[in-house]
Amino acid sequence: MESVWLGIDVGGTNVVMALGDGDGNLFAKKRIPTLAADGAARVLKRIIDAVEAMLAETGTPASRLGGIGLGVPGLVDAKRGVVRLAVNLNWRQVAVSEVFRSHFGVPVHVDNDVRAATLGEYQFGAGKGFRHFLCLTLGTGIGSGMLLDGRIYAGATGGSGEIGHMVVDPDGIPCTCGNRGCLETIASGPSLVRFVRERMADGVAVNLDDDELTVERIGSAFDAQNALAREAIQRAGKYLGFALANAVNLLNVERVIIGGGVSLLGDRLFGFIRSEFQRFVLQGVGNGVEIVPAALGDEAGVVGALVLARQTTGFPSDTPATM
Known part of the structure; x- marks a missing residue:
């Protein structure tokens, strides 16, 4: 059998x-x-x-x-x-x-x-046919995997890809890892929700139910032209684009694949990521690099x-x- x-x-x-x-x-x-x-x-x-x-x-x-x-x-x-x-x-x-x-x-x-x-995206998804790509997942946390010269790069101790703990704001809020201002404190799902809740607590008017606030609801509010939802998603996209530009400058990959629950925001998020990425990526290294959603989704x-x-x-x- x-x-x-x-x-x-x-x-x-x-x-x-x-x-x-x-x-x-x-x-x-x-x-x-x-x-x-x-x-x-x-x-x-x-x-x-x-x-x-x-x-x-x-x-x-x-x-x-x-x-x-x-x-x-x-x-x-x-x-x-x-x-x-x-x-x-x-x-x-x-x-x-x-x-x-x-x-x-x-x-x-x-x-x-x-x-x-x-591995999944390489075998069956958006990484098929590529030998150099970065795969990012945006969810409760943020992590990345790297295919370099056709091989998965694990690092000296298996700790490669912790892009979620790249410090992007040294004066930012504490992260669960012990540092401050990690990418994960800004662009993960819980961080998006926390940012909106904090702004609501500061008195920012928004047509959202605090008890049922999710990334999906923030995306729907964005579609309804809600300024706070746009601010939250734009902020996450900005820091993701900045971090990915640094990663591509270092690794010289052909493609960046983004999956995970937060990636389901789609072009609402990807547009901000791509524009910030283009601001900071080194020309000659970042030329032609595509930032695409994971073909396998979640x-x-x-x-x-x-x-x-x-x-x-x-x-x-x-x-x-x-x-």
């Missing part, structure tokens, strides 16, 4: 898991809240329970699992399958691979969530995790190696 693969994308807000085939096609998907405050052990147990439920619902015996791939935010030691530090989850030295391997008895591959999304992470699962058995051979 043909093997199926399990991909799990662990986010700061939600966990998405999917069963798929060798071509990246998903035939079952499930989403559960992360509830990171419960601690790593409970979160992992809840994920395993949800996987078991999904297998039962689809009539898929666990014996058909060929491998499991997990994308987790933060610093990941992919060789050992250990999450060294995930600030948004408050995880330190969590042996994720061992937990899943001991329960399901199949090979497990754990890596940074955005590197997983980068499924990039879970599809990339499926690719990680397939890599546990050395298949497929055309996925990029990690350096």
